[in-house]
Amino acid sequence: MAGTGVFAELVDGDGVFKYYSSGEWKKSSSGKSVPIINPTTRQPHFKVQACTQEEVNKLIEEAKTAQKSWAKTPLWKRAELLHKAAALLKEHKVPIAECLVKEIAKPAKDAATEAVRSGDLVSYCAEEGVRVLGEGKFMVSDSFPGNERTKYCLTAKIPLGVILAIPPFNYPVNLAVSKIAPALIAGNSIVLKPPTQGAVAALHMVHCFHLAGFPKGLISCVTGRGSEIGDFLTMHPMHSGTAYTRDRKQSNDLVELYLHCPDVLICGLNIFWCCFTGGDTGIAISKKAGMIPLQMELGGKDACIILDDADLDLAAANIVKGGFSYSGQRCTAVKVVLVMESVANALVEKVKAKVAKLTVGLPEDDSDITPVVTESSANFIEGLVVDAKQKGATFCQEYRREGNLIWPLLLDNVRPDMRIAWEEPFGPVLPVIRITSVEEGIHHCNASNFGLQGCVFTRDISKAILISDAMETGTVQINSAPARGPDHFPFQGLKDSGIGSQGITNSINMMTKIKTTVINL
Template sequence: MAGTGVFEEIIDGDVYKYYSEGEWRKSSSGKSVAIINPTTRKTHYKVQACTQVEVNKVMEVAKTAQKAWAKTPLWKRAELLHKAAALLKEHREPIAECLVKEIAKPAKDAVIEVVRSGDLISYTAEEGVRLLGEGKFLVSDSFPGNERTKYCLTSKIPLGVVLAIPPFNYPVNLAVSKIAPALIAGNSLVLKPPTQGAVAALHMVHCFHLAGFPKGLISCVTGKGSEIGDFLTMHPGVNCISFTGGDTGIAISKKAGMVPLQMELGGKDACIVLEDADLDLVAANIVKGGFSYSGQRCTAVKVVLVMELVADSLVEKVNAKLAKLTVGPPEDDCDITPVVTESSANFIEGLVMDAKEKGATFCQEYQREGNLIWPLLLDHVRPDMRIAWEEPFGPVLPVIRINSIEEGIHHCNASNFGLQGCVFTRDIVKAIMISDAMETGTVQINSAPARGPDHFPFQGLKDSGIGSQGITNSINMMTKVKSTVINLPSPSYTMG
């Protein structure tokens, strides 16, 4: 159970503590932040409302701890990460319970997220040892006009204090995807979890605590974004920001100054379907890609662009699969569960009503109970409808019928987003040509968009983000190159 057993020390009464200087603490504010269960719409957990003074202390301690950590042997850093990964997997059930209650993630998927996160940490430890254990040796006479009088040794060194801000939908997995690369690279880490998902993140952090990482190296502060959000992202002690979320990321990027940024800010992933596509494969991937975790995924299929010739057949196949999806509470492992907040449900409903007023075809009756919205396919959507462009982050998917490949590419590229996309066709030449033309960070051929496996590069264009994620890319992003040049009094050549 959450907050019991080895996790007893992270809770005080009914309020979870924050983590600083290797200890679980209560905030001096005396205030807490309520976490609403999306299913019951009642307060389920509470976390500390940290103050700016406490954030300052965390940053001060993180800077000191990082200096010592940077001197810790690489193998030792990896060893501790492997311990944390094992502990995370061992305690997957109480962490998964938090995901079910905080973000209405189906129970089975919640366990998978925790286990996957352990695997990510272990892979990062191994990749970090290989990547950071290598450097470069350059000689000066490779550039015109120079003799071999200079030897240049390059290596990767940590940036300092990394601020990690994951989103609600994967508060454990997208936290460790930032934490593990930061730590293996020799950085310290300050985590600001999302409110919905904060308790799962605190349990995850306790696994790092139990693994024996040095005090102050990892911190986790909770609280209202309005009180400590900007204070964190603009703090002079932060040397790198890794953020996953929405519009807030754009605001952060404008205020960050010279701080390196790694950001993924959402998508409107387009699925282009040609006449020769395997429609059964397409339908299965549309349902999986568009409706898993109730569509609350940055890489969910967000708009289907299907050639008119096969549109009727595809819509029929998708509707048949949607009819088999189970709808209900996450505890029952239903396919469709409540979306995370009432405001999210209201936003989704606004998109649906706009489409209705403008003449979209409703393939199912629109149903909503509280935060629970039944899966809905909207056919004959036109570009003048909001759902054609805005990201619903819910179980509602628009279908736009197209008459040419160029029309599909144009709609995809006209979006402000450019995270991922997919194309379905048996013609590999057409697939490659379309992929090259789509202005997105990744294009999947004959499969729905997906972030993983976690070592694959993951990046967005335009408003979908800055930089690239994926284990190797994240390690590289959280380091910088240090050069040492040895100057020789006269040219020297090997075996000369």
């Protein structure tokens, strides 16, 4: 169970989970806490500390100090500690998974998979970091016209400093370690601000790094309300970088953070890494960031284009998996199906048959469809459904909702004037738009302000590559649904879906800067 056994020291006498600073689990001097609502029961399930500005300032100062020593630690020693943390994550997958089930209603099997995948990511990052950071570059001056061989140039990658890491609710462990591990192997220190929904799972993950034996002050985890610490973290001068992942719900939190919101932080940084759904928010950040380099993933309206020569059984299976896994609460979920009219009826029938087999219920029962994360998220999804109904969409199933639980719904004959044709539901509702040409499908995809991922189903590989080239998205999957991963693959968004590229190697490089030494002969 959460907060028991090896994790018992995470909880204070009042049952509130502590924050992590100076290598210790601490109660906040505020005497206040933040409740975490169970999406299934819609009742408070956990509580976390409401940290103060003074506590945040102290842990950031400690992170700055700890980073100086850590940067001098040999690469192999950094990797050794990361391997220990990875093993502990896998060893303690059960309590971590239990937190994910209660906090974000993630199906039990998927919750356990997230913990194991996170361990694998940390181990891979340790190995990749030794390779990437263990290499430098040597240059000579006479390779440029007009120069003699009188200068030797040596380049190396050095850490940024303090990295602020902000994962989203939907993968609060995996998308935390995807920032923490690259930052640590590169010689940075980490301040983690977990999402409110998913904070306790993240605290359990941090304890695995604590047990691995990382130096005091190198890793911190702060929880609290934006009204108390938001602006303070936003403007703190000691951060050197931010690794940031955001979902649709917490993107809304980010908008509020400019006005003191509970979940999202922005800092004066050298690098700002974002991954959340909400292009307007990302644009606002980029304007505020000034000359600070940015790396953002801002979600998407991932289009699935089905050609008339496609394997419809394969396409239907991927549409259901891609559109409804974790109730559609993924940035890379299939968000709109664009199918050629000639095969639309056949495809819709195949998808309907597979949707009918999805189980709906409790995450503890490992149901396919579980409650969405908050009531406000459910209300937003319902608003899209109501709009589609009013404008004439064909409902392939009856719309059904109980609390935060929404049954899977396929909407056929969706038109471009419907909100769901463009907006990201982040829920188990999938629109189908019938097209008469490939060009029409590409046009709809590219008309979106998003450009994260897309996919195309066809037996003609030449056609598939041409369509991939035409789609304005960071990734195109051929004959498979959109997906983030494997975790070492590049992952990026175009347009309002982001700036820069992630993936283990890219993330390590983004956590460093180039240092040049020139030897004059």
